[in-house]
Amino acid sequence: MTIRIALIQLRVVESKEKNLKNACDLIRISKKEKEANVVVLPECFNAPYTAEMLRDVAEEIPNGETSRALSTAARDFGVYVVGGSIVESCGGRLYNTCTVWGPEGDLVATYRKVVKRKGTVLSGKTTVAETKLFTAGSQYATFTVGETRIGLGICWDMRFAEFATAYRTMGCDLLIYPAVCDVPTGEQHWELLAKARALDNQAFVAFCSPARDTHAKLIPYGHSLVVDPWGQVIQRATEFQEIVVADLVLKELTVVRQRIPVFEQKRSDLYELKVGYS
Numbered sequence: 001m002t003i004r005i006a007l008i009q010l011r012v013v014e015s016k017e018k019n020l021k022n023a024c025d026l027i028r029i030s031k032k033e034k035e036a037n038v039v040v041l042p043e044c045f046n047a048p049y050t051a052e053m054l055r056d057v058a059e060e061i062p063n064g065e066t067s068r069a070l071s072t073a074a075r076d077f078g079v080y081v082v083g084g085s086i087v088e089s090c091g092g093r094l095y096n097t098c099t100v101w102g103p104e105g106d107l108v109a110t111y112r113k114v115v116k117r118k119g120t121v122l123s124g125k126t127t128v129a130e131t132k133l134f135t136a137g138s139q140y141a142t143f144t145v146g147e148t149r150i151g152l153g154i155c156w157d158m159r160f161a162e163f164a165t166a167y168r169t170m171g172c173d174l175l176i177y178p179a180v181c182d183v184p185t186g187e188q189h190w191e192l193l194a195k196a197r198a199l200d201n202q203a204f205v206a207f208c209s210p211a212r213d214t215h216a217k218l219i220p221y222g223h224s225l226v227v228d229p230w231g232q233v234i235q236r237a238t239e240f241q242e243i244v245v246a247d248l249v250l251k252e253l254t255v256v257r258q259r260i261p262v263f264e265q266k267r268s269d270l271y272e273l274k275v276g277y278s
């Protein structure tokens with residue numbers, strides 16, 4: 001079996017309405033022209049990544065306009081939509097939240113970014129102080145497409161090896177991370193992190209970024225990519241708006257796990273991953 005995944009490397013502009021329209025048009029193209037069955041958007045895809053703009057676009061899930069647009073697109077085009085992330089407003093708090101919509105337009109998963117990132121990036125610059133703006137989530141989130149279980153993280157989560165391995169122990173074969181990294185961070189760590197998470201866990205890994213916008217406060221790196229369970233990049237974007245399509249050949253999971261059986265050889269007498277399912 002194969003999953004065809006499309007990563008929409010969206011050009012994010014100031015207008016929420018234009019971002020939603022652009023995202024829905026590209027979801028349509030991903031399904032109707034590229035025949036993807038899972039379509040992914042980037043982190044904070046409905047507004048540029050600044051605290052002021054993100055606060056402005058906060059909305060409830062599933063009652064806000066972004067949820068309605070993604071649900072309608074998923075249903076109209078009959079495709080799974082991993083809705084990047086948006087700022088979720090709930091009980092007086094804000095969360096950085098990924099929603100996943102099934103082909104009937106139903107909400108199949110919700111993931112709130114769990115890490116408490118302080119706001120500085122590798123370049124030392126402070127962008128969005130997420131600890132001040134957002135409340136951290138406290139739960140994993142998975143969904144299934146056919147027989148394949150998929151785990152969700154958002155950007156900074158990709159730096160935590162144990163978090164990804166927790167998903168592998170839950171049976172996930174694909175990890176999807178909507179993300180926004182700046183260019184210096186992207187150049188040094190983006191591909192390395194995707195390969196590391198894929199190889200450690202012998203799973204497919206997809207990172208989906210916005211397109212580069214050199215006028216933005218945080219200039220996104222772009223280069224959305226998909227890595228296979230061998231740790232090889234199978235598709236990658238340029239820095240511009242585009243749709244990256246990759247066929248995930250799921251039988252490769254069995255091959256790599258048989259040839260390199262590291263999960264069977266872990267020394268639980270020496271080390272063990274404790275997974276909290278709060």
Ligand SMILES: NC(=O)CCC(=O)C(=O)O
Nearest residue numbers: 121155156180181182185
């Ligand atoms: N949006 C983010 O979480 C940024 C992550 C980042 O820049 C990193 O270095 O990782």
